[in-house]
Amino acid sequence: MVFNPAKQAFSERCVLQRWQLKVAYDGSEFRGWQALGDQGVRTVHRTLTAALMASHPLHSRHRQAPVLVGCSRTDRGVHAEGQVAHVDLLSLPDLDAETLRLASMLKTCRCPLEAPGQPPAATRRVNNSFHARKSALRKRYRYDLLLHPRASPFDARFVWAVGDLGAGVISEGARQLSGQAVDCSLLTVNWRASCKADTDEFDEDYYGSLTKRLFIETSLDAAAEKLSVRLECEAFLYRMARVVVSALVACARGVIGVADLQDASSPSFAKALRRVKGRIALAPPNGLFLEEIAYPSDGRWETPAKK
């Protein structure tokens, strides 16, 4: 690269300021959040980075993409109501007015992930010790099941139409599993291989022991024939939420018994899950929403929440 003294002087004056973004997206037409991968692929990370760059005068003038880190790598087709990301944006510290202008501009940043012309759901400045992924305490996903064999064209992107299944059995299965320390290696056969493949994304420290306590709640909207399964955990592994939902649906279809879910660390649980896998399809991504991510209260994230 040719040395450019004007650019050099500029970058010496600049500081990076960290912003927290809360982002919602309809994942139907994205190949997931993923930051890496083929250039041509439309991912949420890529789309959001491009929108930030286009709407930020310093980044667009210097053609320098801002560094964006999302909390969750949602899969292809998975939606988010409360994805959280942080982004480091160039800023001029000697110009307070400029900083303020940046802040207001970020708030009106036209982000193609949302409704056309809508800004991200929420944007605020945070100090540099905040990290969208490492500071997170826990996440909550929601999976919406439609207890009807066919979804309307207005729902089809957002539910799994499982047919007329007993909501009671699904809720009972959820109660059995809830609060248990789920050995994720039992749930997602391929998760370890898939993490190893993107070596830089796998973080043994972050995931800690592979056993996480999973909390599950269900709520039924009888009029809409919709059963929502909420899953809360410190960290979700590859396809974990979808595997759990498949197991609950398998209960309602009689493929496994509710009793099979009583002890998630037992060999009978592992055996039951293998039976699920052989008999029913994995819950499709379109019913799944990243609903909320919990962080320590402001400024308490200097000490990483996990290690």
Add this chain to the structure above:
Amino acid sequence: MVFNPAKQAFSERCVLQRWQLKVAYDGSEFRGWQALGDQGVRTVHRTLTAALMASHPLHSRHRQAPVLVGCSRTDRGVHAEGQVAHVDLLSLPDLDAETLRLASMLKTCRCPLEAPGQPPAATRRVNNSFHARKSALRKRYRYDLLLHPRASPFDARFVWAVGDLGAGVISEGARQLSGQAVDCSLLTVNWRASCKADTDEFDEDYYGSLTKRLFIETSLDAAAEKLSVRLECEAFLYRMARVVVSALVACARGVIGVADLQDASSPSFAKALRRVKGRIALAPPNGLFLEEIAYPSDGRWETPAKK
């Protein structure tokens, strides 16, 4: 065309059997229902005709597209929960088993308008005196307003986000207009020109006098901040539902007064509508749903409902 004795013999054995289809679609990615127009344009009529042809053995074998007539020509971007159409399908009268097979096949016809792999909402045989448009008694549209400045990515295709407006004023405006004989020429300046353009679609007898009694009801879902405006009329003219909703929103924004809606045949009403047009955008199509079409009870449509 070259004379083909085999085809001739076949077509002499065939009869056309009329089917009634109830179709739902997310109109976002269609250029409306329209049957005519440029070949390359993706319309609901064209998509449904292609699906019927592909799934019907007699039509696909003989490459003869079935004749499909929809009740409403919904605009580009307008949705339907209860569009009704009729289609004449080739059938072999001497083969009852074949007829039955056709019926069951139609029920599983893979229609790309719906959720992938879903059949039309309802299909049944009707006698040839049924006409999707001419037999209709009245139609009901629903317009969904979001009383919030921004829609979520999951709602954006299906609402008009009008901001924090008083639902009470909109409902009061609707009460004023409801039951009045609305002179449609006041509502939709261009409707006559647009009908004349597709001459074969405009039917003076069908529309009758241009004055139709319009009934409006509103219902508020406070938790979802959603106000639904239901509009029922014998026949809707070009953009009529959207113009009425624009007028109600203009009331809530103080562009016109509720009193301006008291007499829809008065010059002050026409003047108020011109003010609406100058000040606020036409209600976008994405909030509008063709909700239901009413027909006389079975078999009573031999005498056309209108003339």
